[in-house]
Amino acid sequence: MADASTASAVLARPGAATGKRGRLLLVLGVGMLMSMLVVTLFGPQIAPHSAIAFSPDSLAGPSAEHWLGTDSIGRDVLSRLIIGGRTTLLITFVAVSLAVAAGLVLGLTSGYVGGMTDEIIMRALDVVFAFPVFLLAIAVVAALGPTVPNLILTIAIVYTPTMARVVRGPVLSVKRWDHVEAARSVGVGEFRIATRHVLPMVVSPILVQTSLTLANTIFTVTALSFLGIGPPPPDPNWGGMLSEARQFMELAPLTVIGPACAIVFATLTFIVLANGLREWLDVGSR
Amino acid sequence: MTRVLLVRLAWMVPILFGVSLVAFTLMRALPGDFAQAAAGTADVSPEALDAIRRELGLDRPIWEQYLHWLGQIAVGDFGTSFVTDKPVLGELLPRLAVTFELTLLAGTMAMLLGASSGLASARFRGRTDWVVRGFNGLLLAIPNFVVATLIVLLAGLYFPEVGIFNYVPFLEDPIGNLGSMLLPALSLALAVSVTISENTRAAVLEVASQDFVMVARAKGLHSGAVLRDYLVRNALTPVITVTGLQLAQLLGGSILIETIFTIPGMGQYLFDSITSRDYPVIQAIVLVAAVIVLLVNVLVDVAYARADARVSYG
Numbered sequence: 236m237a238d239a240s241t242a243s244a245v246l247a248r249p250g251a252a253t254g255k256r257g258r259l260l261l262v263l264g265v266g267m268l269m270s271m272l273v274v275t276l277f278g279p280q281i282a283p284h285s286a287i288a289f290s291p292d293s294l295a296g297p298s299a300e301h302w303l304g305t306d307s308i309g310r311d312v313l314s315r316l317i318i319g320g321r322t323t324l325l326i327t328f329v330a331v332s333l334a335v336a337a338g339l340v341l342g343l344t345s346g347y348v349g350g351m352t353d354e355i356i357m358r359a360l361d362v363v364f365a366f367p368v369f370l371l372a373i374a375v376v377a378a379l380g381p382t383v384p385n386l387i388l389t390i391a392i393v394y395t396p397t398m399a400r401v402v403r404g405p406v407l408s409v410k411r412w413d414h415v416e417a418a419r420s421v422g423v424g425e426f427r428i429a430t431r432h433v434l435p436m437v438v439s440p441i442l443v444q445t446s447l448t449l450a451n452t453i454f455t456v457t458a459l460s461f462l463g464i465g466p467p468p469p470d471p472n473w474g475g476m477l478s479e480a481r482q483f484m485e486l487a488p489l490t491v492i493g494p495a496c497a498i499v500f501a502t503l504t505f506i507v508l509a510n511g512l513r514e515w516l517d518v519g520s521r
Numbered sequence: 522m523t524r525v526l527l528v529r530l531a532w533m534v535p536i537l538f539g540v541s542l543v544a545f546t547l548m549r550a551l552p553g554d555f556a557q558a559a560a561g562t563a564d565v566s567p568e569a570l571d572a573i574r575r576e577l578g579l580d581r582p583i584w585e586q587y588l589h590w591l592g593q594i595a596v597g598d599f600g601t602s603f604v605t606d607k608p609v610l611g612e613l614l615p616r617l618a619v620t621f622e623l624t625l626l627a628g629t630m631a632m633l634l635g636a637s638s639g640l641a642s643a644r645f646r647g648r649t650d651w652v653v654r655g656f657n658g659l660l661l662a663i664p665n666f667v668v669a670t671l672i673v674l675l676a677g678l679y680f681p682e683v684g685i686f687n688y689v690p691f692l693e694d695p696i697g698n699l700g701s702m703l704l705p706a707l708s709l710a711l712a713v714s715v716t717i718s719e720n721t722r723a724a725v726l727e728v729a730s731q732d733f734v735m736v737a738r739a740k741g742l743h744s745g746a747v748l749r750d751y752l753v754r755n756a757l758t759p760v761i762t763v764t765g766l767q768l769a770q771l772l773g774g775s776i777l778i779e780t781i782f783t784i785p786g787m788g789q790y791l792f793d794s795i796t797s798r799d800y801p802v803i804q805a806i807v808l809v810a811a812v813i814v815l816l817v818n819v820l821v822d823v824a825y826a827r828a829d830a831r832v833s834y835g
Contacts (some may be wrong), residue, residue, distance in 0.1 A: 358535065358536070358539075359539070361536050361539075362536055362539030362540055362542075362543060363543075365536055365539075365540050365811045365814055365815050366540070366543070366769075366807065366810070366811045366814070367769040367770070367772045367773035367810055367811075367814060368769070368773060369773030369774070369776065369777075370772065370773050370776065370791075370806075370807060370810050370811075371807070373776065373791065373795065374544075374547050374803060374807045375547060377795045377803060378547045378548060450662075454664045457664065457666075458664060458666055458777055461666050461777065462776070462777065462780065462792060462795075463796070464795065477666075477667070477670060481670060481673070481781075484670075484673075484674050484677065485674070485677045485678055488674060488678065491670060491671070491674055492671075492674075495667045495670065495671060498664060498667055499662050499663050499664075499667065502661075502662040502663075502664065503659075503662040506658070506661060506662055
């Protein structure tokens with residue numbers, strides 16, 4: 236669980252080499268992301284076996300046939316990891332896109348319009364902030380029922396307040412800049428000023444926060460699945476695989492280590508990406 | 522100081538109101554029927570369901586139900602568990618104590634680990650800094666439930682004689698209890714310690730660059746004394762704040778950790794209640810957790826204002 240202040244501070248090092256380091260991290264992050272996307276997008280073609288078909292060959296160790304062995308009902312672990320990434324990443328990307336869109340609208344409205352509107356939106360978001368994110372996610376999923384659309388909705392809800400705050404902060408100062416005044420004086424409409432003259436100035440922190448939210452979402456999605464309120468079976472997902480494998484993990488450690496590595500790799504990808512973006516775009520440098 | 526506290530507490534009223542509204546709406550917006558869940562899984566006649574609805578007041582307007590529910594909570598009545606038919610509060614309190622212990626242990630561990638590694642990182646720079654921060658980056662990417670699962674796996678593979686699922690109540694055997702809480706608290710503490718470590722490091726580096734530290738050095742103060750009296754003292758303020766704000770994460774994480782290590786705390790209670798659709802319990806836990814987080818946030822704010830004379834809430 237990475238929060239903004241931590242993750243952006245980790246790996247960051249003050250100094251002149253910042254720009255170069257940023258680019259390096261960014262290239263590394265993009266590379267990790269691309270490899271993850273390629274493997275998941277072409278999952279059905281890449282996976283050596285079916286992800287849901289079981290066989291009598293259960294809890295087998297690694298072999299040429301099953302690189303990561305098989306699980307308790309003889310399903311190929313590697314194939315399940317590849318296919319399981321599809322569900323996990325689909326939920327993550329769609330949910331975070333929704334949270335970013337909602338956060339943009341709320342944060343921009345709140346920061347740009349100001350006054351009473353700002354007060355109402357921020358106090359409403361304070362209410363959502365009062366709940367521990369993961370607890371709120373559990374409660375919402377439990378209330379709505381664990382289906383893929385509901386998981387997406389839940390995660391979008393719990394991460395919207397953070398996005399809105401990240402957008403609002405810089406908007407508050409940018410709206411007082413001269414170019415905004417200049418645009419207003421030549422008769423540009425308020426909506427156009429907000430979207431064309433203010434929004435582009437605050438893109439950097441939003442990009443960084445988006446990447447951090449992606450990392451956090453990987454945690455939330457896999458943790459919910461781990462508790463058994465993730466996407467419904469039989470489609471595999473990383474959190475569910477980890478949870479199922481616990482029962483026999485001493486007999487087949489790879490059934491646990493496989494999904495654990497997948498979760499860590501995905502989280503690391505977005506943290507590296509966030510730090511690369513942060514240094515490259517020079518957001519909140521210390 | 523009293524004024525600060527009063528203003529902060531006054532702000533809590535509307536927020537608490539909103540929190541209660543969310544907790545109430547969540548459980549009434551269920552796909553299934555609240556009365557059906559109350560009746561359990563057994564087949565019940567429509568007449569019996571109607572009787573349950575009348576008993577729980579589900580036939581009244583929704584705002585009236587909300588006010589009634591709120592009024593009951595105000596006097597400490599969180600309703601009756603669908604599963605055990607006992608008052609929720611009585612079942613919740615002992616479990617809350619267990620979670621409190623776990624959170625406290627994890628928080629202490631995280632603070633010790635985080636503050637010392639952050640301090641070392643800022644003090645020695647160079648290789649120490651590099652190692653600490655590399656380690657932090659890695660820890661940040663490993664979710665606590667993965668850490669816990671891997672700990673259980675390693676213990677099972679290499680130390681099968683250590684019983685890690687043997688939770689011992691504190692009142693029965695305090696030493697054994699602490700022993701059984703050690704690994705769960707550690708898995709919970711690691712990710713939080715990263716946040717504390719990074720913040721300690723940043724705070725120490727920032728304080729170190731200020732004029733009064735340079736003056737202290739210039740007048741010939743021993744570097745150990747500078748560290749103790751100037752750096753650590755001044756850097757500690759933001760660190761305390763950060764630690765307090767991590768409570769929400771610890772509470773959320775305890776759900777996973779308690780489930781993995783089978784510790785009978787609030788988290789496991791919530792997990793069980795979700796499995797058995799025991800809505801009054803879910804509602805109570807969500808509400809209690811939010812109130813705890815709110816209260817701690819206020820305390821952190823006040824402690825921060827008290828520790829740092831420059832902060833004022835005018």
